[in-house]
Amino acid sequence: MSTIPLDYEALRLIWWLLLGVLLIGFAIMGGRDLGVGALLPFVARTDEERRVLLNLIGPTWEGNQVWLVLGGGAIFAAFPPLYAASFSGFYLAMIVILLALILRPVGFKFRGKISDPRWRATWDWALFIGGFVPALIMGVAVGNVLLGAPFHLDDTMRIFYTGNFFQLLMPFALLAGLVSLGMIVTQGAAVIAGRTEGVIAERARTYGSLAGLVTIVLFALGGLWVAMLNGHVVTSVIDPNGAINPLAKTVELVPGGWLRNYGTYPWMLAAPVIGFAGLALAVLSLRSGLKLLALLASSAGIFGIISTAGLSIFPFFLPSSTMPEAGLTLWDASSSHLTLFIMLLVTAFFLPIILVYTAFVFRVMRGTVTTESLGKNPNAY
Template sequence: MSTIPLDYETLRLIWWLLLGILLIGFAVMGGRDLGVGALLPFAARTDAERRVLLNVIGPTWEGNQVWLILGGGAIFAAFPPLYAVSFSGFYLAMIVILLALILRPVGFKFRGKIEDRRWRTAWDWGLFIGGFVPALIMGVAVGNVLLGAPFYLDDTMRIFYTGNFFQLLTPFALLAGLVSLGMIVTQGAAVIVGRTEGPTAERARLYGTWSGLATMALFALGGVWVASMDGHVITSVIDPHAPINPLGKTVELARGGWLSNFGAYPWMIAAPALGLAGLAIAVLGLRTRRGLLALAGSSAGIIGIVSTAGLSLFPFLLPSSTVPQAGLTLWDASSSHLTLFVMLLMTVFFLPIIVLYTGWVFRVMRGTVSSDSLGKNPNAY
């Protein structure tokens, strides 16, 4: 592999960063749509108001799912053991998320087929579920990663999952789920305030303000909780160039272990600071009816919160609560040197195209959406 210009350690770090970028991309971009969906029955009271919200996110929500697909693909190709454990162990949770997400395209297409209040209200609640459930369960999943997933590996590297769906619903995991839901709702409220007007924007402003404040409090509470819980710490020597072998290390549990990275690298404190500061800016933007400021703040808050979780876990990708030694890390759960390099070349080519196209679409679709504008558009939902 001497012909590859980047060494194995560097490629592993690059793909850890890229995975984080893809997950943040979905949280920021997909969070716009999930947040608007979660607010749909509450911020909009009449059929006309709800149609406005559907058309705020209708032209772009499908494109925003690209970040979720890329994230799943990156896990599959760059970290196969992580894909095998998480997608099989959390199978039921992922099915629930997928079923909720399926309600969105179906709701968009079928809601306007019949001019009946009960029919449309039923689909409105379906769209609410499509936004609320994924935002909550994805946060619960992150909380369970910090707690450790119940799995172990035998001597032949076969994976055995020892938990079930309901064991995932622990108090700390539900707290993480509420943080996720709160930041997504704040993001959705910022979008509504920035692109609508009248009573709908005012209601979204109120809900977004409260969700932003609640998320700040819950995020801070989560930090205190993490400081008092056991974290996984690798106590053996790490060889970042070695072939994958999750069982080739020793791991111990230490009180507050998930905060050890912040002590070793003080610059990492910028992540939780960004999370809190971004949410504060979002609340300020909502209070002053400045949608662009609110959206920038809520997006920064999401980046900070997701980055905090990733930096806390580093180098772990998925710790094991059953056998800590079996926890998957960046150094022992990645694909081969050549695979990571080839994937990086493809990413360097395609990712800028996706970013440029996304920016172009949002530029074309910019502006305020109102009932009057919908009346002039025969393709509106």
């Protein structure tokens, strides 16, 4: 008899929630930096203005990457089949994201080495790519999850991906990418508007308001589109404590199937409501100059949008478009009972530490960044 105090079903659900927390944490915290980078060439138009934005995110962007590392590590350890299928199937897309992210540390370090305007402008656009590309492609990846990835399993549970990079660029996936980009830009604008002043903050409020409104429209359009997609529905009996075997279930494609969870569990409707309400409040707060409320509302919008995607496909992680029964769900793509429990103990110890040091760092780095403050800081970029 197992001595683990939590049953397998409970641990699986806990790790599904924790994975969502980590992904949302990266979108909110890492989204600050990605959004500022995507706005860099437009909100800041002189060298001094761009230095303000670089020093706004420069001291904290590396720490915010912890959420991305934790998310990838959680997928690897808690849901190995998902890691194998997604990281191999979306390999080229992830390489593009990685190359774009690499431009950020290089841009921070090398931009100020030479005072030539062309040199600095080149690195400014590199930093723009480092924010724009990951925000877009991560959304494209989520769109492809809703469409289903072209992979199948053989009798030995080996995963075979049959798609290519360009198949990821479907119209619906691109729409999801634009939703992701819009919410990240809104987040970045809220950060800029909250910690700068003058013309920089004013431009940020303008761009952020526009991005928020566009995201609301695209999010609504995406919801209507999802209602017309074929959703994957498990029609066989599910054993939440059963062994790992994706091929043991039967799956049907049902028009509008991704919306069935909202009828079964009406409380899930809170997710899209929070998404719309958060973005709308962020737009109003940006226009009214309510700095803290704008950032909190934008973060709530991100929470609502990502939660909507996760709850819509539950219990699926990665549906298969070519072999529906091979689609990976929470119940057949997790690690063992013991592994999930040990990971939970480790997470319970380290996650509070991460939260505490993140709060400490942001408290130390709080305040408005201006051209005058840069002159007083010998370590400024």
